[in-house]
Amino acid sequence: MKHIALFASGSGSNAEKIADYFADSTDVKVSLILSNNPKAGVIDRARRLHIPVLLFDRTTFYSTNQITELLLNQGIDLIVLAGFMWLMPADLVRAFPNKIVNIHPALLPKFGGKGMYGHFVHEAVAAAGETESGITIHYVNEHYDEGQIIFQASCPVTQSDTPDDIARHVQALEHIHYPRVVAEVLATLTTQES
Numbered sequence: 780m781k782h783i784a785l786f787a788s789g790s791g792s793n794a795e796k797i798a799d800y801f802a803d804s805t806d807v808k809v810s811l812i813l814s815n816n817p818k819a820g821v822i823d824r825a826r827r828l829h830i831p832v833l834l835f836d837r838t839t840f841y842s843t844n845q846i847t848e849l850l851l852n853q854g855i856d857l858i859v860l861a862g863f864m865w866l867m868p869a870d871l872v873r874a875f876p877n878k879i880v881n882i883h884p885a886l887l888p889k890f891g892g893k894g895m896y897g898h899f900v901h902e903a904v905a906a907a908g909e910t911e912s913g914i915t916i917h918y919v920n921e922h923y924d925e926g927q928i929i930f931q932a933s934c935p936v937t938q939s940d941t942p943d944d945i946a947r948h949v950q951a952l953e954h955i956h957y958p959r960v961v962a963e964v965l966a967t968l969t970t971q972e973s
């Protein structure tokens with residue numbers, strides 16, 4: 780059995796899609812949902828899905844290695860960031876080499892980096908007059924949105940599209956592709972270990 784830990788700071792729609800995707804799996808289990816936001820919508824989703832939730836604060840995350848230890852002790856095989864807003868600490872990245880993935884709501888390397896999240900991304904895409912946007916799924920390193928790209932998918936952007944229109948089209952791509960790409964990354968890990 781492979782174990783996934785999901786990190787989310789917000790609504791958690793991607794976290795729920797991933798949990799649903801593996802709900803009937805006999806090989807993969809979403810074992811834990813972690814959040815840095817006690818008001819995050821993902822907490823209610825996790826409760827409904829009967830997935831344990833762990834809340835943590837900045838001190839625990841950056842000044843101790845409690846989270847790293849806990850994830851190692853729980854035998855977590857893959858860490859999946861789904862709308863998690865904080866930079867991953869170096870010790871956690873080192874403890875899970877090529878075992879942390881993230882999704883970004885734009886076609887990196889454009890429209891990425893610190894401060895580029897949620898509606899700020901879609902406003903920047905619209906303001907730049909882009910003709911397409913999309914999603915990027917990538918491995919996580921110590922820098923925002925800079926890890927090796929695993930998968931990208933795009934959607935057209937028209938001049939009449941508002942940032943909300945772009946956000947809706949991009950979210951549709953996220954919900955279609957993120958669970959499937961997570962499954963592929965896990966399959967790759969399994970092959971590498973055998």
Ligand code: GRF
Nearest residue numbers: 790791792793862882883884
């Ligand atoms: C998604 O757009 C994702 O690309 C970004 O944060 C958002 C999270 O959405 N990193 P949700 O909380 O999964 O609905």
